[in-house]
Amino acid sequence: MKQLRTLVLSVLALFAIAAFAVKVGDQAPDFTGTDSHGQTHKLSDYKGKFVVLEWHNNGCPFTKKHYDSGNMQRLQKEWTDKGVVWFTVISSAPGTQGYVTPEQENAYMQKMHAVPTAALLDSNGQIGHLYEAKTTPHMFIINPQGQVIYNGAIDDKSTSDPSDINGAKNYVSEALQEAKAGQPVAVATTRPYGCSVKYAN
């Protein structure tokens, strides 16, 4: 009986995942996440602001490309200074690459001078599956009305080579600039690139 219930719940969970494939123009699915300081954040509480979601794995070469070069931190600083809410989301399951305890994440952010609004620890993959986050990094932007306005890669150079950052077209910055100026986002959906998100198998 218990097994049956588990099965039914798993099947329902699968349907839920399929139903919530996040597309640009859709209402962003709401979530509540706990950050590395133990504070909870509910997405819908940030209505009225732009919100960036950044999928993260500190051991992934593609994530390292953007952190060791300081590129991600520059973006976090620039856009949070302009009132954007920036959530780094870590969906690595315990025992997989990128999984961190709150203390480890705080030490990492301090060492790397990372300045997101908060780092959400999503080791059960709930937020990741809700957004179908595929890679690290995988970027989403949500507008003040709560709609997804960007879903995809951080930029147009899908490599792990830091020397490719210079001259790359940063999709996140372009989308935020356009949206903040009241313009439609020209490039709103791209193929995210990077390492697979290390969900529990």
Add this chain to the structure above:
Amino acid sequence: MTFCGISCAQSRAAKQHATLSLVSDKSFLTPGTSQWIGLRFELEPGWHIYWTNPGDSGEPPKVTWQLSKGIQASDLRFPAPQRIADHGLTDYGYLGQVVLLSKLTVPASVTSTNADIAADVRYLVCREVCVPAKEHLAIAVPLEGNGKESAEVGMIRAAAANLPKPLPPGVHVSATLKSDNFVVTVTSKQGDFGVVSDFIPFDAQVIENSARPVIEHSKDMATMTLKKSEQLNQPVTALRGLLIAKAAYEVSIPVKGSKAPGKEGSSKKAVSTIQAPKSNKE
């Protein structure tokens, strides 16, 4: 077992996950001709590298050649990859061993006695986690010579024979876009074309990688349903990729009824001006 003869340079790195070597099919180069040079990856069990389109994650290897004056190397040529499952994603790459090829063209005017062939290789090798690696490989090959084939000639020949081929005459392909799927029709009067078993796209944002093609076979014909990528946001006039049957065939399948970019679309959905990122082809 690693085998590396005279015209072979080898390097081990990335914590031994891959052993790379540069292999040539002859022990000499002849001015005024062209010949293959191979970049061989021997991978630790379970570790993989990527095809030109890596699929949902990963990155293809990248080579920068340093060659004696006048010698030119073609873009890397890749054999058909396999599908590799990765945390719910689908990647395209190679496990075990793979030889990537480049054609070296040696001008008739070359006068030196030796040609230096060096390659800087950047690649990502993955198994659960990914490790980026850089290698420098170099060999010196005499120009002209005694006509002897190198010890690796069999390997190079096998790799060249294994490269994707053009579609044989008598085989016809076409596609239509039906809501969320591309329906590809393959008709063949070639008895030895084999059974169509897969399609692997060159372009990253056209086909949903994780949705395996649904293939129906009838006499002389196969119908293959490919799920359109959710990231596809511009009209597609052709599906470029590898059609897998008895061998891998390089195809550009015209999509019927597709509107060329820039023309007015009949679809109710607005066609945005989104540009696909450049492909990873070298």
